[in-house]
Amino acid sequence: MHVLVLGAAGMVGRKLSERLLRDGHLGKRDITRLTLQDVVAPNKPEKAGFPVDVVAGDFAVAGFAQKLVAGRPDVIFHLAAIVSGEAEHDFDKGYRINLDGTRMLLDAIRLIGGGYKPRVVFTSSIAVFGAPFPEAIGDEFFNTPLMSYGTQKAIGELLLADYSRRGFMDGIGIRLPTICIRPGLPNKAASGFFSSILREPLAGKEAILPVSEDVRHWHASPRSAVGFLLHAATMDSAAVGARRNLTMPGLSATVGEEIAALKRVAGDRVAARIRRETDAFIVGVVDGWPRNFEAKRARQLGFTTAEKTFDDIIRIHIDDELGGKFVN
Amino acid sequence: MHVLVLGAAGMVGRKLSERLLRDGHLGKRDITRLTLQDVVAPNKPEKAGFPVDVVAGDFAVAGFAQKLVAGRPDVIFHLAAIVSGEAEHDFDKGYRINLDGTRMLLDAIRLIGGGYKPRVVFTSSIAVFGAPFPEAIGDEFFNTPLMSYGTQKAIGELLLADYSRRGFMDGIGIRLPTICIRPGLPNKAASGFFSSILREPLAGKEAILPVSEDVRHWHASPRSAVGFLLHAATMDSAAVGARRNLTMPGLSATVGEEIAALKRVAGDRVAARIRRETDAFIVGVVDGWPRNFEAKRARQLGFTTAEKTFDDIIRIHIDDELGGKFVN
Numbered sequence: 001m002h003v004l005v006l007g008a009a010g011m012v013g014r015k016l017s018e019r020l021l022r023d024g025h026l027g028k029r030d031i032t033r034l035t036l037q038d039v040v041a042p043n044k045p046e047k048a049g050f051p052v053d054v055v056a057g058d059f060a061v062a063g064f065a066q067k068l069v070a071g072r073p074d075v076i077f078h079l080a081a082i083v084s085g086e087a088e089h090d091f092d093k094g095y096r097i098n099l100d101g102t103r104m105l106l107d108a109i110r111l112i113g114g115g116y117k118p119r120v121v122f123t124s125s126i127a128v129f130g131a132p133f134p135e136a137i138g139d140e141f142f143n144t145p146l147m148s149y150g151t152q153k154a155i156g157e158l159l160l161a162d163y164s165r166r167g168f169m170d171g172i173g174i175r176l177p178t179i180c181i182r183p184g185l186p187n188k189a190a191s192g193f194f195s196s197i198l199r200e201p202l203a204g205k206e207a208i209l210p211v212s213e214d215v216r217h218w219h220a221s222p223r224s225a226v227g228f229l230l231h232a233a234t235m236d237s238a239a240v241g242a243r244r245n246l247t248m249p250g251l252s253a254t255v256g257e258e259i260a261a262l263k264r265v266a267g268d269r270v271a272a273r274i275r276r277e278t279d280a281f282i283v284g285v286v287d288g289w290p291r292n293f294e295a296k297r298a299r300q301l302g303f304t305t306a307e308k309t310f311d312d313i314i315r316i317h318i319d320d321e322l323g324g325k326f327v328n
Numbered sequence: 329m330h331v332l333v334l335g336a337a338g339m340v341g342r343k344l345s346e347r348l349l350r351d352g353h354l355g356k357r358d359i360t361r362l363t364l365q366d367v368v369a370p371n372k373p374e375k376a377g378f379p380v381d382v383v384a385g386d387f388a389v390a391g392f393a394q395k396l397v398a399g400r401p402d403v404i405f406h407l408a409a410i411v412s413g414e415a416e417h418d419f420d421k422g423y424r425i426n427l428d429g430t431r432m433l434l435d436a437i438r439l440i441g442g443g444y445k446p447r448v449v450f451t452s453s454i455a456v457f458g459a460p461f462p463e464a465i466g467d468e469f470f471n472t473p474l475m476s477y478g479t480q481k482a483i484g485e486l487l488l489a490d491y492s493r494r495g496f497m498d499g500i501g502i503r504l505p506t507i508c509i510r511p512g513l514p515n516k517a518a519s520g521f522f523s524s525i526l527r528e529p530l531a532g533k534e535a536i537l538p539v540s541e542d543v544r545h546w547h548a549s550p551r552s553a554v555g556f557l558l559h560a561a562t563m564d565s566a567a568v569g570a571r572r573n574l575t576m577p578g579l580s581a582t583v584g585e586e587i588a589a590l591k592r593v594a595g596d597r598v599a600a601r602i603r604r605e606t607d608a609f610i611v612g613v614v615d616g617w618p619r620n621f622e623a624k625r626a627r628q629l630g631f632t633t634a635e636k637t638f639d640d641i642i643r644i645h646i647d648d649e650l651g652g653k654f655v656n
Binding site: 091130140141142143144145146148151154155158159161162165166242243 | 419458468469470471472473474476479482483486487489490493494570571
């Protein structure tokens with residue numbers, strides 16, 4: 001089968017690509033070709049058991065999406081997005097990529113026609129929800145995003161469902177929890193601090209906590225995120241029916257609980273590298289974000305997390321990213 | 329104040345325009361100018377106490393929306409849409425008008441800038457909901473439309489909320505119940521029969537009922553619809569907050585209850601003009617439609633209906649459209 005990954009140079013895209021290259025199959029089918037796209041060229045893997053094409057380009061430029069799907073990939077992972085903070089600061093860019101780009105991709109698939117109906121896995125976000133919420137948000141709670149990013153993701157979900165209902169594709173939208181611990185450099189996501197207050201201290205560096213410790217949020221490890229994507233690509237979509245957008249399972253924890261887990265796993269010295277410095281913009285943004293979810297439907301449909309506790313989330317980072325060691 | 333009505337030649341648009349012309353004011357402010365737009369030229373009113381401009385043109389053509397809003401209308405009623413049946417049959421047309429056109433309008437408003445922030449009243453639809461539902465749909469129930477029309481309206485709602493949150497406009501989205509009794513000729517809306525089984529017999533004509541009598545649906549009179557629009561244009565939007573899209577109040581009734589009301593108000597002879605002829609397409613479409621709503625929030629915010637019973641809905645039609653008489 002031919003697999004296409006849009007946004008393959010991003011953090012989740014890289015982890016997914018590595019996993020596909022390592023496994024050599026997706027579900028029961030062998031991968032025979034892999035296309036990796038991003039606005040900057042994703043790394044070309046050194047050895048792969050099948051042809052890998054690396055494509056650099058902006059998928060929101062007219063004609064580009066057509067080229068991407070011309071080879072009729074069987075599975076398309078659409079992870080390309082302008083992240084929350086950037087989409088809020090740059091209105092035009094956020095709408096151009098997150099809304100227009102997504103629509104161009106879906107239309108390029110639709111216009112191939114002739115029975116072509118790929119599985120499309122779309123990464124949405126819990127930013128489709130906006131406060132006030134119930135303590136744990138149920139699967140039928142409405143989308144009232146409080147950021148342009150969440151608005152654009154909610155629109156992508158609606159398009160995915162309609163295009164799937166019409167038979168143009170077989171889409172599954174997955175609302176990823178905030179990924180924690182995000183490896184690598186900080187990005188422009190307003191949620192970045194949830195990871196950096198763990199990642200930076202584990203690397204011996206200082207990190208800034210811009211909100212209070214009682215801020216509660218919803219998390220999953222990168223390992224869980226890749227698991228969700230693979231399951232979304234291979235599950236029986238008939239079981240999903242018309243409601244194709246699913247809140248993924250995750251862990252609800254406060255910043256204080258995150259820090260307590262860091263102390264348990266890595267010790268007080270590491271946790272002491274967190275410096276408190278309130279950022280009014282981030283406080284305001286995070287105040288409208290969800291804290292906890294039921295995610296019953298996704299669990300019933302076979303989505304599972306790799307972690308049971310926040311300690312696990314930290315250990316997964318130490319194992320997968322730091323070779324089992326951290327700076328004490 | 330300057331008022332702009334998009335979709336002014338449609339049924340609700342005509343009734344709204346007539347009311348604005350008759351009242352001469354909107355809330356406490358006098359109307360000093362009225363612009364009526366539709367794809368076909370709306371009727372130019374014969375006498376009006378203020379200048380009335382009639383504009384014919386497609387608001388989804390690039391540049392057209394800019395011209396419409398260049399005069400900085402204080403209130404914009406956006407009623408222009410491809411209706412449900414047509415948007416389902418013609419995919420491109422539905423998306424072009426209902427999604428692209430709406431976005432062009434909102435962007436034209438946004439790009440004026442300089443503190444321009446009109447009240448924008450957007451007519452959405454209960455087609456943003458899709459089965460299965462609870463018996464009465466609450467105000468926080470999610471949008472899972474089962475038609476492209478509902479998808480396009482749900483996207484319009486999201487855009488309206490985001491553009492309002494960003495301060496580009498002061499939007500209120502109102503989800504109209506299915507308007508009953510719709511005067512005039514049948515249109516391409518799949519919901520048309522809810523009206524025609526009453527309207528046609530009252531005019532001495534036969535009407536076709538394409539679904540079973542136990543189909544339950546959610547209705548409001550044209551008089552109520554105009555009342556909702558005027559209230560949405562004049563209410564204090566600060567009370568609405570970030571959740572700017574509201575399910576309007578209405579009446580939940582089965583087709584059988586509609587017919588029973590027709591018999592009570594107009595007699596058995598009139599009701600005998602309804603002929604049963606199942607239409608599988610309409611049965612399928614209507615099966616996914618909502619039946620009843622709580623609409624608590626809209627009621628709290630001051631939206632009220634003109635009718636208490638389905639008998640009232642029929643009487644309003646006889647009074648407002650038939651000069652108090654029907655064909656016995």
